[in-house]
Amino acid sequence: MHRFANPARFLKIARPLTGWLFWPGLLLLIAGAACGLWLTPADYLQGDTVRILYIHVPAAWLGMGGWTGIALAALMQLVWRHPLAGVAGRAIAAPGALFTAICLATGSIWGRPTWGTWWEWDGRMTSMLVLFFLYLGYIALANASARQGQAAGQGGVSTVTAIFGLVGAVNIPIINRSVVWWNSLHQGPSITLRGSSIDGSLLWPLGLTLLGFTLWFAAIVLMRMRAILAQNKVEARMQRLARG
Amino acid sequence: MNQWAFVVAAYGVTAAGTAIMSFVSWRTMRRAETAAEALPGRA
Numbered sequence: 001m002h003r004f005a006n007p008a009r010f011l012k013i014a015r016p017l018t019g020w021l022f023w024p025g026l027l028l029l030i031a032g033a034a035c036g037l038w039l040t041p042a043d044y045l046q047g048d049t050v051r052i053l054y055i056h057v058p059a060a061w062l063g064m065g066g067w068t069g070i071a072l073a074a075l076m077q078l079v080w081r082h083p084l085a086g087v088a089g090r091a092i093a094a095p096g097a098l099f100t101a102i103c104l105a106t107g108s109i110w111g112r113p114t115w116g117t118w119w120e121w122d123g124r125m126t127s128m129l130v131l132f133f134l135y136l137g138y139i140a141l142a143n144a145s146a147r148q149g150q151a152a153g154q155g156g157v158s159t160v161t162a163i164f165g166l167v168g169a170v171n172i173p174i175i176n177r178s179v180v181w182w183n184s185l186h187q188g189p190s191i192t193l194r195g196s197s198i199d200g201s202l203l204w205p206l207g208l209t210l211l212g213f214t215l216w217f218a219a220i221v222l223m224r225m226r227a228i229l230a231q232n233k234v235e236a237r238m239q240r241l242a243r244g
Numbered sequence: 245m246n247q248w249a250f251v252v253a254a255y256g257v258t259a260a261g262t263a264i265m266s267f268v269s270w271r272t273m274r275r276a277e278t279a280a281e282a283l284p285g286r287a
Contacts, residue, residue, distance in 0.1 A: 022266075026266075029262075033255065037251070037255070047247045048247040048248055048251055049247045049250050049251060051251050052250070052251060052254045052255075055254060055255060055258045056254070059258065094265070094269075095265055095269075098261050098265050099261075101261070102257060102258050102261050105254070105257045106254040106257060106258060109250050109253050109254045109257070110250065110254065112250065113245055113247055113250050216262070216266075220265060220266065220269045223269040223270055223272075223273040224269050224272070224273070226273050226276070226277065227269070227272045227273040227275075227276040227277070228276075230273070230276035230277045230279065230280040231276045231279075231280075233280045233283070234276070234279050234280050234283060237283050241284075
């Protein structure tokens with residue numbers, strides 16, 4: 001990973017990669033959503049509302065995956081002092097928060113016709129809401145440290161922000177196991193390493209939207225990393241000019 | 245209860261969020277890279 005510690009080398013790869021990830025990702029997620037809306041049968045119990053599955057599950061995956069990425073970036077910053085790790089953490093935070101919010105919103109919309117309620121303070125929903133607040137806290141800390149010039153390396157985040165990112169990762173296994181540990185309106189794990197409890201006729205578009213949203217998410221992270229690096233370059237040059 | 249109204253609302257929220265995030269991220273990147281390219285004495 002230290003091969004990409006040089007921003008110039010990283011940008012050489014990131015520039016073409018952004019488009020290669022963005023457009024196939026967008027195409028796949030649109031195709032998956034269209035197939036989920038029009039080509040799959042309605043569920044025998046939930047009816048047409050089961051189609052929310054194709055956006056709700058990728059949103060949950062990216063909300064949790066985003067924070068896992070922040071924690072890994074924090075680890076790389078704290079242990080190996082990788083100069084781009086903090087930049088990656090900052091770049092992941094906003095799309096991660098967005099997908100956590102989308103997961104909560106689509107889950108609530110799905111819950112009303114299925115469970116008869118928009119919200120329930122159970123383990124899964126509450127821990128997901130905590131994740132959303134963790135993202136907001138991380139974004140506030142990262143922005144504050146960047147403004148005060150405490151960020152390490154090339155426009156990254158402060159040590160305190162990185163530690164917050166690492167400690168916050170304790171919520172990820174709690175979200176994952178919440179439906180097993182506590183009684184919940186939310187169903188138990190449907191897709192595990194042993195297989196899926198969802199019928200194949202309903203499951204297949206989920207692979208398309210999962211892959212599509214993941215590629216799209218990676219492209220957005222690259223765009224935001226490129227923006228941070230460019231802003232940092234301008235700021236560094238301005239400071240040099242001001243010093244004469 | 246019209247089930248499709250809930251489906252449309254969920255997809256609408258997701259499409260709006262995805263489109264706004266795409267646009268904002270792309271515009272921020274373009275502006276920042278344009279400003280960096282316009283720096284005086286750029287190597």
